[in-house]
Amino acid sequence: MNSYARKSLRRTLLASLALMILIGCSSKSDNGAMKGDNGGDGTSKPIIGFVQTGSEGDWRKAHTESVREAAEEAGFELRFADGQAKQENQIKALSSFVAQGVDGIILAPLVETGWDNVLEKAKKRNIPVLILDRQVEVKDDSLYVTYIGADTYNEGRLAAEWLIEKTGGKAKVVELQGTPGASPTINRYNGFRDVIADHSGIEIIASQSGDFRRSKGKEVMEAFLKKHGDDIEVVYAHNDDMAIGAIQAIEDAGKKPGDDIILVSIDGVRAAFEAMVEGKLNCTVECNPLQGPMAFDAMKKILAGDIGDMPKKQMIKDRVYDRDSAKEVIDSRKY
Amino acid sequence: MSDASPNSTDRQSGNSKSALTRFFGSRITWPVLGLAVVLLFNAIFIPSFFTLEVRDGQLYGSLIDVLNRGSIGVILAMGMTLVIATGGVDLSVGSVMAISGAIAALILTETQLGMLGIVPCVLFAALAAGLMNGVLVAYLKIQPIIATLILMVSGRGIAKFITGEKIITVGDDSYNFYFDFIGKGHLFGLPFTVTLFVTLFAVTSLFVRMTSLGLFIESVGANETASRASGIHDKGVKIAVYVFAAFCAVIAGLIDASNINAADTMNAGVFTELDAIFAVVVGGTALTGGRFSLTGSLIGAMLLQTLMTTLYTYGVPSDVAPVPKSLVIVAVCLLQSPVFRGQLQRLAGKGGGR
Structure with a gap:
């Protein structure tokens, strides 16, 4: 196992070297171009490396844009690396950023574990790392400066609390889970259950994964409707896309989504707001992707050495929207 | 419609063998048995599975869901069967599905053309995708698994x-009646998707069995050089099956x-190429090419969806x-393997005191 680890380490190093050369080349030409623009005044912006998970959908796109815009506003130069849904890509990108000697790194990790080695490298070279969106699990807390993200556990709790208020604490619920094993799935599953544990009237009669996908959400909901029929009073979906799929399945079964069956979901993407205005979705708990400004506020402080009172965990406040508040804010939604 | 199955049964086992041997030797016996076992399980544990009622003039129930949701699998499996019969494989069908859906949505939201715009555009996309795969495989001799992996x-x-x-x-x-009808419409009290896949299956079966095209495909898959020597345009056949697979994929999309x-x-058609390959293999067509059974693939796809x-x-x-799913697939594949069946028979023979 050791030799394997060493071999894979060597491979990682080699790959990161190759990547480094590539990125080095391209960034050199970038710099050249920028110098031309600035007229060569010589002021250098601090460079931040940003390791993103990939491009999974609308939410992630808004997340990336937010980081990019915030970097520009804060006057940083952003180097962007896309993990394309693979942790190894993210690790490679991270170590190449370390090798380039950037001023700071923002990491949006795909998974929680396996970051110790590469974060140690960053620490040795005194490059501060900020964890964004999802959490990491490392042995030594000092490997990263702070974590900023949405509290997916709390989102599950908020959804349950809204539901209890709406139904008076009595409902039969079917749950559409996200991808098995993903941290939002686990947290939204636990958060919801921890709240309803005190309310025996709320009963989860079926729970299946819809993979965070519209078509799967619809397919699973169809099966639920066949099995439980009129018993279903509430659908709790771990994201909006599955709720939208479920809405279609409910309509196909000749029922009115939003009235015959209450739907509550999480994320707050634009399509969910549209569905709420149409009266087909009852509630969505926003999971705010616009994390860029908060991240760069923190990064500024970190680079200024002002981290004395910085908490290890900074949560972005989530809001709950129902049909009424959806009408008011739908025009101001960016994503 | 079912003319493909007795044909292949006859060819595989000689006429001299008993009816029972022929029954167990047939390729589609095992997926049919697998399907029967799953349905039996449902009959015992989920009786509501077989409930059918009429809602708004349409049949409504779990079985209808199976047919409706299984349509994509069946359609992809039709194309995949022919590709696999030539000894190839097409991994790109899931992505072609995504492209087809993207084209359709773009035309509906950005133009007023409706289906008149969608049909030629997706057909062109199918042609382009199929040609790319086919040319890479047939003319440039790139391994099919790599050639289609590119797309x-x-x-x-x-x-x-x-x-x-x-x-x-x-x-x-941007609502369009015809587009909406493809996935959600009803015909003869059944989802329109059922009509779609039954028609595609019937036409394909007739076409490959009534003309010599099916024989050409099998011959290219069995022995490329020999079929070229006997005057079959093997490259043309290969390109044709990849174009057909892409055509099936755009319909599914x-x-x-x-x-x-x-x-x-992001999510349309993810892993459907693997499900299609599953369906074809479970249906009794070997990945090495040669003889194929469209009926088997149809049943294989239905088994997966059920x-x-x-x-x-x-x-x-x-x-x-995924565990029970793969257990059923493994069981069907094992029973299809002549080696495994031979060993079972030997075991049974020993037990009989031989």
Whole structure:
């Protein structure tokens, strides 16, 4: 196992070297171009490396844009690396950023574990790392400066609390889970259950994964409707896309989504707001992707050495929207 | 419609053998038995599975769901069967599905052309995708798994480029009756998708069995050089089957996009190529090429969908759901293997005191 680890380490190093050369080349030409623009005044912006998970959908796109815009506003130069849904890509990108000697790194990790080695490298070279969106699990807390993200556990709790208020604490619920094993799935599953544990009237009669996908959400909901029929009073979906799929399945079964069956979901993407205005979705708990400004506020402080009172965990406040508040804010939604 | 199955049964086992041997030697026996076992399980544990009622003049029930949701699998399996029969494999069908859905959503939301715009565009996309795969395989002699992997990877990128990395929703303002009908319409009291896949199956079966095309395909798969020597345009046959597979994929893509009223390029058709290969293999067509059975693939695809719907309905926790699914597939594949069956027979023979 050791030799394997060493071999894979060597491979990682080699790959990161190759990547480094590539990125080095391209960034050199970038710099050249920028110098031309600035007229060569010589002021250098601090460079931040940003390791993103990939491009999974609308939410992630808004997340990336937010980081990019915030970097520009804060006057940083952003180097962007896309993990394309693979942790190894993210690790490679991270170590190449370390090798380039950037001023700071923002990491949006795909998974929680396996970051110790590469974060140690960053620490040795005194490059501060900020964890964004999802959490990491490392042995030594000092490997990263702070974590900023949405509290997916709390989102599950908020959804349950809204539901209890709406139904008076009595409902039969079917749950559409996200991808098995993903941290939002686990947290939204636990958060919801921890709240309803005190309310025996709320009963989860079926729970299946819809993979965070519209078509799967619809397919699973169809099966639920066949099995439980009129018993279903509430659908709790771990994201909006599955709720939208479920809405279609409910309509196909000749029922009115939003009235015959209450739907509550999480994320707050634009399509969910549209569905709420149409009266087909009852509630969505926003999971705010616009994390860029908060991240760069923190990064500024970190680079200024002002981290004395910085908490290890900074949560972005989530809001709950129902049909009424959806009408008011739908025009101001960016994503 | 079923003329393919008795044909292949006759060819595989000689006429001299007993009816029983022929029954167990037939390729489609085992997927049919697998399907029967799953349905029996449902009959015992989920009686509501077989409930059919009429709602708004249409049949409604789990079995209808199986047929409706299974349509994509069946359609993809038709194309995949012919590709596999030539000794190839097409990994790009899932991505082609995503491209087709993206094109349809874009035309509906950005233009007034409706289906008149969609049909030629997706047909062109199918032709382009099929030609690319076919030429790479037939003329440049690239291994099919790699040649089609290229489009599998890049195709999703192309689809995302078309939609601008967003989910394009086909809303009320871009509603199109015909497009909506593909995935959600009903004909003869059944979902329209059923009519679609039955028609495709019937036409394909007739076409490959009534003409010599089926024989050409099998011959190219069995021995490329020999078939070239006997005057078959093997490269043309190969390109034709990849174009057909892409054609099936764009139809499946339209069904998928119409079903959810959106082009979800990130998720549309993910892993469907593997399900299609599963269906074909479970249906008794060997990956090495040669003889194929469209009926077998149809039943294989239906078996997969019945399994999925059963797992949802029975309430198997989603993290372990793939396990029972693969157990059934492994069982069917094992029973199809002549070696495994031979050993079983030997064991049974020993038990009989031989």
